[in-house]
Amino acid sequence: MEVCYQLPVLPLDRPVPKHVLSRRGAISFSSSSSLFGAPDPRQLSQRRGAISYDSSDQTALYIRMLGDVRVRSQVGFEPERRSSHPYLYIDFRTLHTSSAPERRVHRLLSFQRYLHSSRLLRGVPQQIPLHILDEDYTGQARCMLEKVGNWNFDIFLFDRLTNGNSLITLTFHLLNQYGLVELFQLDMVKLWRFLVMVQEDYHSDNPYHNAIHAADVTQAMYCYMREPTLAKSLTSCDILLGLLAAATHDLDHPGVNQPFLIKTDHYLATLYRNTSVLENHHWKSAVGLLRETGLFSHLPAEDSLNMERELGSLILATDISRQNEYLSRFRRHLDQENLCLSNGSHRHFILQMALKCADICNPCRPWELSKQWSEKVTEEFFQQGDIEKKHKLEVSPLCDRGINTVGNIQIGEELCCIFVVFCFHLQLVFNL
Numbered sequence: 001m002e003v004c005y006q007l008p009v010l011p012l013d014r015p016v017p018k019h020v021l022s023r024r025g026a027i028s029f030s031s032s033s034s035l036f037g038a039p040d041p042r043q044l045s046q047r048r049g050a051i052s053y054d055s056s057d058q059t060a061l062y063i064r065m066l067g068d069v070r071v072r073s074q075v076g077f078e079p080e081r082r083s084s085h086p087y088l089y090i091d092f093r094t095l096h097t098s099s100a101p102e103r104r105v106h107r108l109l110s111f112q113r114y115l116h117s118s119r120l121l122r123g124v125p126q127q128i129p130l131h132i133l134d135e136d137y138t139g140q141a142r143c144m145l146e147k148v149g150n151w152n153f154d155i156f157l158f159d160r161l162t163n164g165n166s167l168i169t170l171t172f173h174l175l176n177q178y179g180l181v182e183l184f185q186l187d188m189v190k191l192w193r194f195l196v197m198v199q200e201d202y203h204s205d206n207p208y209h210n211a212i213h214a215a216d217v218t219q220a221m222y223c224y225m226r227e228p229t230l231a232k233s234l235t236s237c238d239i240l241l242g243l244l245a246a247a248t249h250d251l252d253h254p255g256v257n258q259p260f261l262i263k264t265d266h267y268l269a270t271l272y273r274n275t276s277v278l279e280n281h282h283w284k285s286a287v288g289l290l291r292e293t294g295l296f297s298h299l300p301a302e303d304s305l306n307m308e309r310e311l312g313s314l315i316l317a318t319d320i321s322r323q324n325e326y327l328s329r330f331r332r333h334l335d336q337e338n339l340c341l342s343n344g345s346h347r348h349f350i351l352q353m354a355l356k357c358a359d360i361c362n363p364c365r366p367w368e369l370s371k372q373w374s375e376k377v378t379e380e381f382f383q384q385g386d387i388e389k390k391h392k393l394e395v396s397p398l399c400d401r402g403i404n405t406v407g408n409i410q411i412g413e414e415l416c417c418i419f420v421v422f423c424f425h426l427q428l429v430f431n432l
Contacts, residue, residue, distance in 0.1 A: 152366045155216040166215040167199045171247045194293040201252045207379040209253035220358035221246035227428040233341035245314035248286035256384045276319045283312040317352035318359045357421045378406045
């Protein structure tokens with residue numbers, strides 16, 4: 001992928017090790033050769049994100065471990081590793097059979113152009129809220145952002161208008177709209193690096209679990225947080241965590257479900273002992289990117305660690321296998337009428353419920369949007385089934401494209417999702 005970032009050079013106090021340059025992701029998005037000791041720009045596009053130079057950083061060590069075991073191979077396996085199961089190190093990206101051409105995504109922000117035009121030519125004071133896009137920020141996208149709190153927001157159209165950068169653009173806009181950039185004194189370069197790396201760590205070849213889905217969930221989460229019941233109770237920290245959790249809740253999703261990872265003895269299933277495997281991975285990947293970019297490095301260490309734990313608690317709540325557990329707790333609170341949004345733990349629980357509902361709210365969108373999501377999630381099921389057939393594994397339920405259709409797959413699941421989402425929504429409307 002062509003490196004087209006134009007952010008200012010961020011000097012490091014020591015050179016980047018050569019093994020780091022072999023991974024995908026970006027330490028800096030500058031194409032300047034002075035930062036990396038003049039490596040080939042193509043090397044930069046192959047690095048994996050979430051790299052830390054702190055040897056005591058356990059999460060970063062975990063991420064480095066992932067980078068080491070994910071050696072790309074044409075046949076889809078990790079030849080250097082030994083395991084009792086031949087499917088332990090399947091590289092899901094190479095097994096997907098999507099024939100859609102890869103899109104060239106161009107970044108919409110140039111800090112050099114922004115700083116030059118805004119401060120020097122226009123003389124805009126620094127305290128004025130920052131505009132996040134330059135000439136590629138079209139009037140149509142701006143008009144859509146003015147209605148970002150509407151339930152019928154078309155994330156597919158917004159993604160096209162932002163040239164494939166819906167997650168970056170939407171999340172940055174919402175953080176800025178709430179004044180969180182200034183309130184938490186977030187460094188603009190670090191924040192933008194973090195959002196770009198988050199978007200790029202979603203697999204674009206996943207029909208459903210990709211960056212557009214993350215942007216859609218983030219927009220739905222914003223809709224919930226705007227409900228008067230929550231809007232008057234949530235703290236700025238709650239809002240920041242809610243938006244970041246929504247944006248990262250499926251980070252680095254492999255496009256297959258947890259039962260597949262468990263039955264193939266995948267290293268992630270082993271690492272997390274077959275419990276909330278994907279959700280734990282999404283959380284740890286998000287923490288890795290937070291630490292690499294240093295987004296919260298200016299905060300006291302205890303506060304930063306607490307935010308990482310709270311972020312994990314929100315992301316782990318999206319585990320669909322634990323849905324009954326959360327619903328039962330929600331019903332008990334409602335029956336006992338003891339939900340108090342001035343209580344931090346109660347607010348956190350409601351944020352967990354909001355994120356769960358935002359994650360499965362597709363059937364509650366307008367029909368033209370709901371239909372597209374149904375087709376995409378069904379295609380991802382079928383891709384998993386194709387992988388299972390290719391490697392002579394038992395095909396998971398609903399994943400065989402030869403005997404299933406979009407309609408019969410979606411009937412039961414969509415009714416369940418509609419029930420959960422509307423129950424939660426009605427409770428918000430009627431003040432819990």
